[in-house]
Amino acid sequence: MREQVITGHGGPTRLAGRQAPDPEPGPGELRVRVAAVGVNFADVLARQGLYPGAPRPPFVPGYEASGTVDAVGPGVEASRIGSDVVALTRFGAYTDVLVVPSAQALPLPAGLTPEQGAALPVSYLTAWALLVVMGSLTAADTVVVHNAGGAAGLAQLDIAAHVGARVVGTASAWKHPFLRERGAAELIDPRAEDWVRRVRTLTDGHGAELITDPRGGRLWRESYRALRPTGRLGVYGVSSATARPGLPGPVRLVRAALGGPLLHPIALMNRNVGVFGVHLGRMWQETEKTLGWAERLLAGVGEAWVRPHVDRAFPLEQAAAAHAYLEARRNLGKVVLVP
Ligand SMILES: NC(=O)c1ccc[n+]([C@@H]2O[C@H](COP(=O)([O-])OP(=O)(O)OC[C@H]3O[C@@H](n4cnc5c(N)ncnc54)[C@H](OP(=O)(O)O)[C@@H]3O)[C@@H](O)[C@H]2O)c1
Known part of the structure; x- marks a missing residue:
């Protein structure tokens, strides 16, 4: 081999x-x-x-x-x-x-x-866990999909379209035309524009019902701010830790983790919001559950919404x-x- x-x-x-x-x-x-x-x-x-x-x-x-x-x-x-x-x-x-x-x-x-x-498997199972299993996405919701042009991002676009929700995607600007074709209603380049303000404008000042964020650090704090009451923030990665290559790995990870919002249950209660995490790599003791999701997604290929x-x-x-x-x-x- x-x-x-x-x-x-x-x-x-x-x-x-x-x-x-x-x-x-x-x-x-x-x-x-x-x-x-x-x-x-x-x-x-x-x-x-x-x-x-x-x-x-x-x-x-x-x-x-x-x-x-x-x-x-x-x-x-x-x-x-x-x-x-x-x-x-x-x-x-x-x-x-x-x-x-x-x-x-x-x-x-x-x-x-x-x-x-x-x-x-990995991209769609992650997307399913984020939007359907834990994110409770409905057709009445606006979901912000960060990193929409990545593999996990595109999988979320397919699933959000299947649910009937409105997608606001963030990605580098050159990716926007393709992402529009794939179902994103609105697109933002978060490195060129204040995306939180734009989401507020797009939602008449309310914020989004669901935001999925694989970036980590202070970027999670932005996402937390952009939630509507009853909104959910799903975190699933720390890609911002790849910046600052001069620092040792554990230091970069700690920076990416500590930059996030300070979450006290009382604060969540007072804002009527929820924060959850998805980590497929820590689901190996629950393969029955993930294989059930996989069967649904494989059927989605035949139904033409998993692409x-x-x-x-x-x-x-x-x-x-x-x-x-x-x-x-x-x-x-x-x-x-x-x-
Ligand atoms: N928790 C889980 O179970 C799980 C499962 C799958 C993926 N993930 C996470 O989801 C994220 C996306 O994963 P993926 O496999 O679908 O990869 P990917 O998004 O297909 O590939 C990388 C893309 O990420 C964006 N990006 C954002 N920050 C970056 C940085 N600092 N350096 C390089 N690229 C950066 C870039 O898009 P733009 O230029 O458009 O920003 C880039 O094209 C990762 O953080 C990954 O760890 C987590």
């Missing part, structure tokens, strides 16, 4: 190729010949030493892949051999041969390419270039690796 390994914390050159014997599936597991691997911003954070749940280097990053089952372990039906699947894994996806528990491999929906399949958008595919051996592409903010949707 061929893998891409994070050899130490630092820049994209910390990704390197490695060869190893093909793994054999154990009891309850199956083996996938990988066709495409989803790249997530979390992989970039892990490489930079900014992802607390990640293993110590050297390790193989990656949470999701698609491909064809070529072997099964004891207790798994042999009829699964030859089927095309999308799989979730707790690290280890940057490879051409992947072994996962059989329950974590779901059928690749008809009509999706393997690249689109690999783009689906994973692949921006660019890089060869597996160019994982470093794929990371650099994400860090330079050049992606519009999902980046995948092809072994």
